[in-house]
Structures are given as structure tokens and as C-alpha cells.
Amino acid sequence: MHHLIYMSTAVQPLSDAELSTLLSQSRRRNQLGNITGALVYGDGRFMQIIEGDKAALDELYARLLTDERHIGLVKLADKEVAERSFADWSMAFRPLSDEEFLSLEGYVQPTRLNLQPLNMSAADALLLQMMRSFIMHPPAAG
Template sequence: MHRFLYISTVRRTLSDAELEDILVASRRNNRLADVTGLLVVGNRRFLQVLEGPEDAVNSTFSRISKDQRHYAVVQLNNKAIAARSFARWEMGFQRGGDVNEGSTLEEQVASLLEPVADANLKAYFSGFAKSHSQPAGETTNMRH
């Protein structure tokens, strides 16, 4: 198994419909490639982890990095792993805000990461969420 973590910036804020289209395509492609992961969106920044067979993860990231909707794609972590942290998610997703009043991106991500054992992976996502956390109502939630 292999894990690849990256961060990027979208060229413009994406609508909920555009994000939903990305998720539908990602989940379909990931299912076919045996790739799982998590995408967290904070404002115009994306933090995503991909897990699966090394060739499939590298191929998926190569396709993603060519997508013109974002730039400044920076690899944060790329390593072999013993087991997936997101084995059940073709692509988990979290965007700031929640239907629960007062919930922040930081709180939502902490809940998603609760079963994750890898401290470094948790730190990347927790730090990202903390720096991009906003109160409910400022963004929408599309947790899957």
C-alpha cells in the first residue's frame, strides 16, 4: 500500500455543484483504481490524501496534478504504508462549515480523523483545518 498527500490552491472558488461533480468523478475513478482517501477544502485550498497500490496512487495523482482548476500543487508526503487509514472511503470529503450550529472545519476534521492512527497524517489535516476553520454558515458541508 502507498500513501500520497498533497496540498493545492484552486484558481477560483468552486461552487457546491462543481465540487460535487469533482467528487462524483473522483469516487468513480478511485473505485476503479482501488484508491481511497480524504479531501478537505478550506477556502480555495485543497488538502488531499490518496491511498492504495503505488502505481494506482501515482497515476491518480498525475491526473489530478494536470487539472487546470488548481495550481501550486505541493507534495507533502509520499510513502509506503502497512494499511490504509481511509479504507472505506472512495473519497471522503469535508468542506468548512456544517449543518450543526457552531461546528467548525477543525471540529469536523477532528471527528473524521478520530480512528486514524498515523500521528503525522492527523497533524497535517488538523493543522490545515485549524488554519482554514470558519464558523458554520460561512461555507457549506458536503460530508460523505
């Protein structure tokens, strides 16, 4: 099992309809390729974790590099993992407000991290924990 985490910037802000179309396309393709994951969009930026067979992820990442909807693709993690983190999600999705998305880049207290996967670096585990946190436990509206 392999996972890949990346960030990128939308060329232009996406409407709810455009995000819905993107999500539907991603879910269909991911199901065919046995790929699972999660996508976060906010402040004009994407953060995504995809997981599956390495060859399938390499093929998907190559398509992402040529996708004209975003620029500045930066790979944050690309490695083998023991198991899927989003096994039940062909593509989980959660839009974030600008403030919520910016908090992804903020400090997270080490005592709040769940660093269970043994074969991950601390940075990979932090990224995974942020994705899990924002997809599975959205912040309360303020």
C-alpha cells in the same frame, strides 16, 4: 499500501455544484483504481489524502498535476503505510469554512495526537491526524 497527501489552491472558488461534480468523478475513478481517501476544501484550497497501490497513486498524481482547476500542488507526504486510514471511503469529503480550514495550519498539542502508525514520521502522522479529525469529527458550528 501507499499513501500520498497534498495541498493545492483552486484557480477560482468552486460552487457547491462544481464540488459535487468533482466528488462524483473522483469517487468513480477511485473505485476503479482501488483508491481510497479524503478531500478537504476550504478558503479556496484543497488538502487530500489518497491511498492505494503506489502505481495507481502515481498515475492519479500525474493527472492531478495537469488538472487546470488548481495550481500550486505541493506534496506533503508520499510513502508506504501499513494499512488504509480511509478504507471505507472511495473519497470522503468535507467542505470547511475559511476559519476551519485555516485551523489546519495551526498548532496541535502533542497530547491530542494519535500517532498509532509505527512507520510514519511525526509530520506524516500529524497530517493524517488532521485529515481524520476534520473528516470524521467536524468542529461544532459556532
